[in-house]
Amino acid sequence: MPSLPRPATGPGSRYTARAATTRPRPTPRHLNIAALTRRLTPRDLWLARMLHEHQVLTTDQITRLLHTGRRSAQRRLRTLHRCAVVDSFRPLTATGSAPEHYTLGPAGAALLAAHAGLDLAATGWRPTSTGRIAYSPWLGHDLGTNDVLTHLAAHHHEHPDIHLELWLSERSCARRWGDIIRPDAYAHWRDGEHLLPFFLEYDTGSQPLARVEAKLTGYAAFRTATGSTPALLIHTRTHSRDQAIRHRLTSAARELNLPVATTSADFTTDSPWGPWWTPLGPSSHRTTLTRLPVHWADLTPAAGLAPTDADTALTLPVPPLPPTEEPTS
Template structure:
């Protein structure tokens, strides 16, 4: 397609896009893939309304979707990601290189066949549940929700599955998510804490590392190991079937479960490499995501 043609088509989309549409595109640009149910809980009150709007955005080429068949019949939920025009729109928004159709197709295929797709979906579910709680309660704010790509780029030396800032009644708590699917050994999980310790020792944030685990038995086994190693940074655990905003987080001392907002949290000092501070000033603005391609 000649460049002038698709540019004209992109410009024609603008009059059809609502603020909610723009928020959906931005979410998928940051978090790569979300299910229909997740998008419904974030931005709609009725599933049918969400389905209809997503299909309209798909018809415009702004979104794409895929799902897998289930053994025994039926299928997984639809997974939504940016379509070619959505990818180009977000690339233009963030002054990134405009993806070609071939590059976008290849990236979409890699994402839809990604061996870690289940892990990505579960990590995103953590953020969705928090954002859903914030949407329903005016005393709560989801101040920041960064993907693995953004958090890894912004915090030196650590590779969390997500990062966020959570505010309840004026108390602001940061967190790093380690979303466990039961596929790694427990010693390997514990070994990840060394990077967070190095970050804190270099005057970066000492945020609680949240191990979100698939079940109670794995959580109990992890706690036995953690108590032997005395983690150098705040650590808390909960399981996938819980509300991460609620009193579900068990610290290493194991005495009681507390809400996310009550966990220990240190935002670090105003040093280079701490994205909470810009030129010595406390700053919670969103990062420049110019380094992201649409589906990397």
């Protein structure tokens, strides 16, 4: 089957930031964090935690998670930007216009540190953080990863019995398992009685197939070392790349006894929960995320998820969806 056209912009495209524009904002002499307590809602604080965890989210991704109108989301984001809770930039793309990209701002970082009872340095935030993200060659990769997971999380708005229970970023995964594996994300997909714990590898096509195959050895070592068996989901950008990965990895996954499924953005678009995932194997057919645990009966959540004494409020998992908005009187 031939590959479908690649989108010109956004997470499914090949764009990287060549330049970035930032919104002007008056710079106060001192950040008055205490004055923000009467202006910020629990959803604002949740967003600050999400940006600390996942580094960068676009307007569309934030709107999707907040389950609100785009204009309402933009108005609130502008307010948070003026308060320095968030920073923003818009990358220069080869064609078209990129959406606004949001990162954690100085006041947002200070708020998180204050809530955790830690120094600002503990957040990892620096005045150059937004610039590093804006010009990072991995920007498209990070946005693609976040796009898949935000679609999964937001699916709960339309189907309350289906939800993304847990979503750990690449940094959180590295903090827990970095001596063995470094996935792009780890998550739990819950549909009724079916639980799919999975690692996500978001493949942009930039790595040689041999390097992608080499990652399977690490996941096999993780399974041996921890005794836990999450699935490994590989999301590629095009169907042709997906086919190449499947041809290269099928034998290795079978020899290592790893539960691996693949798909591509040509199929998932804005519904990655759908029947687009194909387990590696000679006679496998596409299926949904919910049906994958039926295909692999021995799946178990990853070891190392329980909080330890080394954890702080900044290292604990962030709920994938915001707290419920309280009605105004």
